Amino acid sequence: MESLEYTESDLEYKNFAVVAGQGEGIERRIISIGDAVDADRYKMFVDARDVSDDGNPRPATKVIADLQKPGNEKLTEHAQEVYLGGQILTTSRLVENFRVGDMVTVCEKGWGVTIDTRITAAKVICEYGKQKVEVVFK
Numbered sequence: 795m796e797s798l799e800y801t802e803s804d805l806e807y808k809n810f811a812v813v814a815g816q817g818e819g820i821e822r823r824i825i826s827i828g829d830a831v832d833a834d835r836y837k838m839f840v841d842a843r844d845v846s847d848d849g850n851p852r853p854a855t856k857v858i859a860d861l862q863k864p865g866n867e868k869l870t871e872h873a874q875e876v877y878l879g880g881q882i883l884t885t886s887r888l889v890e891n892f893r894v895g896d897m898v899t900v901c902e903k904g905w906g907v908t909i910d911t912r913i914t915a916a917k918v919i920c921e922y923g924k925q926k927v928e929v930v931f932k
Contacts (some may be wrong), residue, residue, distance in 0.1 A: 798880035808838040810871035813865035827865040840868045847850035
């Protein structure tokens, strides 16, 4: 790589979910998903009233399992985002043909970053008789 940019975004990041199912007050089943504590906890509330019990009493373990699904889905939606972007050395013998959508391994030893990622965008720039390829990974 000729140059590399690395960004971690915590803008929408959540690592702890409080999931509430059907019912009201003390009758409402509430579970927590995640083990982060104190200042490391980025909490979100998930209203899972739509998790149906079909009007029949069910074992608590089944209700908890049903509530974990929407909680885990929301946590996945709010995972920390990592972006890599940079310019590839087009004269390097290590650079082969690549396309948008390819999986690649990017390593920056100085930052201690090694990541298997997908090329999501590429742009060829021709300036002053030289060719550069800018790529974005996610």
